[in-house]
Amino acid sequence: MIQELKASYGHIFEEALINEIIQVGTYKEIPEGYKLMDIGEYIKGMPLLISGAIKVLREDNDGDELLLYYLEQGDTCSMTLTCCMSDAKSEIRAIAETDTKLIMVPVQKMEEWTAKYKSWRNFIFNSYHNRLNELLTTLDSIAFDKMDMRLIGYLKEKARINKEDTIQNTHQEIAYDLHTSRVVISRLLKKLEQMGKIELHRNYIKILDL
Amino acid sequence: MIQELKASYGHIFEEALINEIIQVGTYKEIPEGYKLMDIGEYIKGMPLLISGAIKVLREDNDGDELLLYYLEQGDTCSMTLTCCMSDAKSEIRAIAETDTKLIMVPVQKMEEWTAKYKSWRNFIFNSYHNRLNELLTTLDSIAFDKMDMRLIGYLKEKARINKEDTIQNTHQEIAYDLHTSRVVISRLLKKLEQMGKIELHRNYIKILDL
DNA sequence: GCTAGGCAGTAACAATGGTTACATAGTATT
DNA sequence: AATACTATGTAACCATTGTTACTGCCTAGC
Numbered sequence A, B: 001m002i003q004e005l006k007a008s009y010g011h012i013f014e015e016a017l018i019n020e021i022i023q024v025g026t027y028k029e030i031p032e033g034y035k036l037m038d039i040g041e042y043i044k045g046m047p048l049l050i051s052g053a054i055k056v057l058r059e060d061n062d063g064d065e066l067l068l069y070y071l072e073q074g075d076t077c078s079m080t081l082t083c084c085m086s087d088a089k090s091e092i093r094a095i096a097e098t099d100t101k102l103i104m105v106p107v108q109k110m111e112e113w114t115a116k117y118k119s120w121r122n123f124i125f126n127s128y129h130n131r132l133n134e135l136l137t138t139l140d141s142i143a144f145d146k147m148d149m150r151l152i153g154y155l156k157e158k159a160r161i162n163k164e165d166t167i168q169n170t171h172q173e174i175a176y177d178l179h180t181s182r183v184v185i186s187r188l189l190k191k192l193e194q195m196g197k198i199e200l201h202r203n204y205i206k207i208l209d210l
Numbered sequence C: 001g002c003t004a005g006g007c008a009g010t011a012a013c014a015a016t017g018g019t020t021a022c023a024t025a026g027t028a029t030t
Numbered sequence D: 001a002a003t004a005c006t007a008t009g010t011a012a013c014c015a016t017t018g019t020t021a022c023t024g025c026c027t028a029g030c
Helices: A004-011 A017-027 A078-085 A107-116 A119-143 A147-162 A171-177 A181-194 B002-009 B015-027 B078-085 B109-115 B118-144 B147-162 B171-180 B182-194
Strands: A035-037 A044-051 A054-059 A067-073 A092-095 A101-103 A198-201 A204-205 B035-037 B046-051 B055-059 B065-071 B093-096 B100-104 B198-201 B205-208
Touching: A004 A017, A004 A044, A017 A101, A017 A107, A017 B055, A017 B109, A017 B198, A054 B015, A054 B118, A067 A092, A067 A147, A067 A171, A067 B118, A078 A119, A078 B046, A101 A107, A107 B118, A119 A147, A119 A204, A119 B055, A119 B065, A119 B078, A119 B118, A147 A171, A147 A181, A147 A204, A181 A198, B002 B015, B002 B046, B015 B109, B035 B171, B065 B118, B065 B147, B065 B171, B078 B118, B100 B109, B109 B118, B118 B147, B147 B171, B147 B182, B147 B205, B171 B182, B182 B198
Parallel strands: none
Antiparallel strands: A035 A101, A044 A101, A054 A067, A054 A092, A198 A204, B035 B100, B046 B100, B055 B065, B055 B093, B198 B205
16 A cells, blocks of 8 residues: 555655555555545545546536546545535535545644645645646536537546546436436437447447547 | 725734735835726736725637636635646636735745745635635536526626626627627527516616516 | 346427627717 | 717527437346
8 A cells, every 4th residue: 555655646745744644544444554435436525546536526406417527546636525524515526436545534634734744735735726727627618619529528538537448338327427418418429430430339338539 | 905904804814924915015016005906907826805806717719708706805816826827828817807906925925824824724725615616606507507597697796796786798798708699698688678687778787686 | 038127229399599690779989 | 960880689590409209229137
C-alpha cells in the first residue's frame, strides 16, 4: 500500500504528510490498510484515490441525473465532503465506476493538515480548481454542443477512464448519464455505426475510430 | 472605506487580517484607497467585493457566451485568479455589472494570508464551495429546465442583483447571457407579458409578478 | 425447447428552439 | 421633418430532440 500511495501522491505531498496519511489508512479495518470500493458503491466524505475511478453525478429532485465528471488516481473531491457537511441538499452522488482503492480522510484530519502542510493546502486548492474546470467543460458541452457531439465525447471519456475500447453499457444507461432518452441514444449510436466509427452489440459498444 | 470593509468582512476575518487588507487597499492609487470599477469594466485577478456586483461569464472559442453567476458584497472568486495564473485558456470573463467597489488582492498576499490566517483559509474554501454550488445551479437550469423557466430565473436573479424591479436590457443582451437567439427571447417575453407577469418596454422590462 | 424480461431498432409524431425574413415603432442626428 | 439606426413583433419554416408505440432479438430460467 505504501508504494501505491507514494506513487500516487509522493510527488505532491511532504514526507511527513505521507506518513500521516499512511497512519490514517492503516486505521481502517481492511487488511491492506485502506478502503476497497466495489463497482457501484457510494462514496461519502473525502476520498484520496489510489486507483480506479469514481463517477460523480448531479441529481435533481425529480430523479433526473447527469454525469459531471470522473475522479481518477491522485484526485480528490472536496465537493463530496463539503456537500455532506453542509446541511444544504446539494445533491451530488459519487459512485465507484470501477473497483477502486482509496483512503477516506477524516474531517478533523482534513482541518489539521490544512493548517500544518503547505503541500496539502496546495493539493486542496488544486483539487477545487480542477473540479471547477471539469464542471466548466461539462457545462460547455451541455450548453454549446448538440447531442451527437456530447455522445462522442462521452464514449471517448468512458473508454479512456476504463482503459478499454469497449463501453460496457446499455443505451438506457448512457441516456441517463447524458440526461436524454434511450431512443435518442439508439438513434445516434446507429448513425455512428453507419459512419464506421463504432460497432454496436448487445450490452456493449466497440469503439473503432471516434 | 474601513467601515465598509468591516461591514463586508469584519464578521469573517480576524482583526489582524482586516488590517492587512486595509493596507493593501490603501496602496492603491485611488484616493478612497481601493478600486472603483465602472459598469462594463473587466476584472482580472482576485477581487474582494465591497459593494456592487460582478457578472461572471463563460466564453467558448466561437465567441459564444453564457452567464455563470454573479458575485456580490462579501464574495470573492478564486477562479478569476487561478484562470489568469494558469496558462490554460480557461475562458472566464468577469465584468462589473454595476458600479463596484473592491480590493484586488495581490497574488503573494494571497499565499501569505493562506498560511497565516485560518479565517482566510476558511474564506477561500467557502468561496470555492459557493462558486461550485452556483455553477451547479447554473448547470441544473441548463440541463433540466426549458428556456421559459431559464428566462424567468434570469429575470428574477437580475432584478435581485440590481435591486430593482426593472431589467435594463435589450432582448439581444438577454439572449447572449442565456446563449440563445433574440427571436426566441422576444417570443417568450411576449408570452410572459400576455400572462401578466411582466411589462415590456423599449430597452427595459418591468417585473410585475414572476 | 419454451417463455419472460430486458435490450435494441425503427417509425410516426409532437414540442422546443433556432433561422430567416420582413414589418413596425421608437430614438437620435442632422 | 427627413433620415438612419436600433429595438421589437411576428410569421413561416427547419432541425433537433423528446415521446409513444410497436417490433424483433437475445438470454436466463424453467
